[in-house]
Amino acid sequence: MEHKWGGQEVINGYTISKNALFPIKEYTYQWLDYILKGAEKPAFLKDKINYQIIGTDEWRSAASLEAMHNxxxxxxxxxxxxxxxxxxxxxxxxxxxxxxxxxxxxxxxxxxxxxxxxxxxxxxxxxxxxxxxxxxxxxxxxxxxxxxxxxxxxxxxxxxxxxxxxxxxxxxxxxxxxxxxxxxxxxxxxxxxxxxxxxxxxxxxxxxxxxxxxxxxxxxxxxxxxxxxxxxxxxxxxxxxxxxxxxxxxxxxxxxxxxxxxxxxxxxxxxxx
The missing domain is CATH 2.60.120.260 (Galactose-binding domain-like)
Structure with missing residues (x-):
């Protein structure tokens, strides 16, 4: 059975946090429907930049790369x-x-x-x-x-x-x-x-x-x-x-x-x- 999550659980010897894995194929199609077909914006896209904080299970978002830091x-x-x-x-x-x-x-x-x-x-x-x-x-x-x-x-x-x-x-x-x-x-x-x-x-x-x-x-x-x-x-x-x-x-x-x-x-x- 195909794994529904995208990405790798272990990268170069490092085990990433469980919440860093996400259903990348599902999210990709939702995003394409939003961009190309006018569908509702996917809930996981909080802002333009969406990132997971290494060392935590937390995802955050920012309006730009510059807004990620202050x-x-x-x-x-x-x-x-x-x-x-x-x-x-x-x-x-x-x-x-x-x-x-x-x-x-x-x-x-x-x-x-x-x-x-x-x-x-x-x-x-x-x-x-x-x-x-x-x-x-x-x-x-x-x-x-x-x-x-x-x-x-x-x-x-x-x-x-x-x-x-x-x-x-x-x-x-x-x-x-x-x-x-x-x-x-x-x-x-x-x-x-x-x-x-x-x-x-x-x-x-x-x-x-x-x-x-x-x-x-x-x-x-x-x-x-x-x-x-x-x-x-x-x-x-x-x-x-x-x-x-x-x-x-x-x-x-x-x-x-x-x-x-x-x-x-x-x-x-x-x-x-």
Whole structure:
């Protein structure tokens, strides 16, 4: 017998709440009748945006994506250490000229970077070869919408593919994947026109097209940002030359990429208070 509910009960190792499952085929036909045939508006469509809050059994609605949140929390990617491998994600603006240095050797195919994809959604560690920034414990809050970013960097080449991944670190030490950004720096200002970076110059990479999330964070949870360069065997690698990336070869990877990640970089996390 066909299951009447849409979606999956377990996604990338995470068991979703029972109320998150809904009869998607039935709702789709009701919506089509409403749009195409003038039928009564389906009761489940409270407003233009309808979303389920992860960590609860609750559905909510909003008039627009912007109306999902009424505030942003701004966190800087500071160079202050909180442990041997972690740095402070702080709401206090750090000194302007502080930075962390990362070296990525694209000619070395024995290593990989940027484990940004949410599989598994909950994991025990995010330690790797990028930089990890962790906040102080926070009050319970509803993260609601798409997070934004402003990454300030300088590199020794002309382009870079970077990734920024956002996690909730729960009080019991689990990392819950909230959202991520992955993008090519040369298209950050205009995704229709490539604009190469100037080697050695401090540049700003702004992004906002991250995966939407609605998640109830537990009291004493922390927010975690993982910053890295995209380098994995499943991607088209950007070696940072002037060439079109699709035409680059391993011969363009001779000189390792050196990145200065400046600590006045920040992310803004949307919350509904």
């Amino acid at each position: 505030s942003y929390l701004k966190f800087y990617l500071s160079s202050s250490k909180v442990s041997d491998k972690e740095y402070l994600l702080t709401q206090n603006k750090p000194e302007y000229n502080k930075y962390l240095v990362q070296k990525v050797d694209f000619a070395d195919r024995t290593t990989s970077n940027n484990d940004y994809y949410p599989d598994p959604i909950i994991r025990d560690s995010v330690a790797g070869n990028g930089y990890v920034f962790i906040s102080e414990p926070l009050d319970a809050m509803l993260v609601n919408g798409s997070f934004l970013g402003n990454i300030k960097l300088s590199i020794n080449k002309k382009d870079i593919d970077l990734g920024v991944t956002l996690y909730e670190l729960t009080p019991d030490g689990k990392y819950f994947h909230l959202s991520y950004y992955i993008g090519r720096a040369s298209y950050a200002k205009d995704n229709t026109k490539r604009q190469l970076l100037t080697p050695g110059k401090k540049e700003t990479i702004t992004f906002e097209n991250t995966h939407l999330i609605s998640k109830q964070l537990r009291k004493a949870s922390r927010l975690v940002v993982v910053l890295n360069v995209n380098k994995n065997p499943f991607s088209e690698l950007n070696y940072g030359s002037e060439k079109a990336v699709a035409t680059e070869t391993i011969a363009d990877a001779k000189e390792p990429l050196i990145i200065n990640w400046f600590s006045d970089s920040f992310v803004e996390v949307p919350v509904l208070k």
